Amino acid sequence: MEPIYGETGSVEGWLDNGIFYNLSGSAMLFLKNEHIYSFQNGEHKGRFLNGLIRDHAGTVVGFMNKAIGGPMKPLKSLLPLRPLKSLTPLKPITQTPPIKPLDTLSWSKINLSDFIG
Template identity: 45%
Template sequence: MSIDFYDSKGRPYAYTDDGETIYTFGGVPIAFIDGDSIYSFSGTHVAFFENGQIWDHRGGVVLFTDQASGGPMKPLKALKPLKGLKSLKPLKGLKALKPLKPLKSLP
């Protein structure tokens, strides 16, 4: 199941092919999905993944997918670049405690 992530201007930013590891379109592994959370490979909790959107700790949408629902209005999406060769994934660090979800904000 491939999922593409777009930034607030609709530019393709990253993707996941396995629903777990998030790669840049250049093939660099940048984070992983664990349930409704996004973690860096060092184990730091960096965001929440909910309704097809990645929300930061302040309640703002950082990235969105084609399946995103709710939240702020989505911009027109740009064409996706070709996916580069994937780099090796780093080892996962111990996961930090997940913070409480913030109130969602609109721009």
């Protein structure tokens, strides 16, 4: 499990084998190519590329340790204990992704914890 950091540098989620987990260890989102979808209803949530999580506006919601590009990253907090992972739900039928926006150097107004769920 790799930590996912939010705009303040705190760990707000985890990524493991293309599955995004919240801090409690529940599988909330999954990757399909570079697109991020919800397990709940297959809703397209954003994109993951170069270690950056971007929303539909192209702004950055969160980042990984080896992220490239995007806005200036904050100092990272100490890692919390990794949670026990829940069982991974079945993947639903997914939405067609929206047209790709231009990537920005800005932070999103969406909080990473809210984005993950």
